[in-house]
Amino acid sequence: MTRYDNLTELLLTLGDSAMVQAQRLCELVGKAPALEEEVALMNVGLDLVGQARNWLEYAAERIDDGRNADDLVFRRDERAYRNLLIVEQPNGDFAMVMAKQFLFDAWHYQVLAHLANHAEAQIAAIAKKSIKEVEYHLRRSSEWVRRLGDGTDESHQRMQTAIDKIWRFSFELADSAEVLTNEIPEGDSICSSWHTTVANVLNESTLSEPAPASAIYLSGHTGMHSEHLGLLLAEMQFLPRAYPDANW
Numbered sequence: 001m002t003r004y005d006n007l008t009e010l011l012l013t014l015g016d017s018a019m020v021q022a023q024r025l026c027e028l029v030g031k032a033p034a035l036e037e038e039v040a041l042m043n044v045g046l047d048l049v050g051q052a053r054n055w056l057e058y059a060a061e062r063i064d065d066g067r068n069a070d071d072l073v074f075r076r077d078e079r080a081y082r083n084l085l086i087v088e089q090p091n092g093d094f095a096m097v098m099a100k101q102f103l104f105d106a107w108h109y110q111v112l113a114h115l116a117n118h119a120e121a122q123i124a125a126i127a128k129k130s131i132k133e134v135e136y137h138l139r140r141s142s143e144w145v146r147r148l149g150d151g152t153d154e155s156h157q158r159m160q161t162a163i164d165k166i167w168r169f170s171f172e173l174a175d176s177a178e179v180l181t182n183e184i185p186e187g188d189s190i191c192s193s194w195h196t197t198v199a200n201v202l203n204e205s206t207l208s209e210p211a212p213a214s215a216i217y218l219s220g221h222t223g224m225h226s227e228h229l230g231l232l233l234a235e236m237q238f239l240p241r242a243y244p245d246a247n248w
Contacts, residue, residue, distance in 0.1 A: 015055030149205025
């Protein structure tokens with residue numbers, strides 16, 4: 001796997017994470033519990049696609065090997081992807097969808113808040129534009145965690161199960177120094193703020209916070225992904241790979 005400079009690696013992590021999460025949300029077309037929720041999920045997905053394009057266009061510009069954002073999305077294999085492990089995990093039930101989204105949103109918001117003050121103008125501009133959308137994403141997903149966690153016995157049990165199951169992939173969010181490629185000096189502050197946000201919402205939701213997740217042999221930012229990413233990419237990349245010279 002080719003390694004780039006720290007800033008380019010960070011751009012790939014942000015772009016790939018947004019793109020993979022968007023693809024997971026798009027899988028829910030026709031499967032959401034209510035039409036209103038389906039529309040909301042698709043809107044979040046479209047926001048993330050737009051953010052992915054911005055990050056990956058800049059990454060392609062820095063890599064400067066003739067590829068563009070579409071090439072980075074549709075013509076890389078899983079070992080070349082840098083996305084967080086949590087976003088590639090299967091959706092499961094609605095509680096799992098919102099648990100995943102919430103943990104990612106809480107991290108995503110903190111990262112963008114710091115990047116909005118980045119010395120490089122283009123990164124700061126993308127972050128400032130994206131954070132307006134992600135602020136809504138976080139508000140929405142945290143509301144669903146509260147609603148389900150502090151709802152009926154069944155909704156509480158489903159949300160607690162979802163948090164317990166997905167929590168093992170939170171180690172990349174709770175300790176982001178490597179994920180952020182040391183490009184953001186305030187990495188420890190991001191992790192601390194992420195944990196504070198998550199702990200507060202779980203407490204308000206009458207949910208138990210699992211023990212801190214330990215790092216495992218997989219690592220999204222080094223291209224060591226779970227078995228789920230390859231299947232996701234096979235579906236997402238099929239058409240462009242089958243007809244590589246087609247114009248859309």
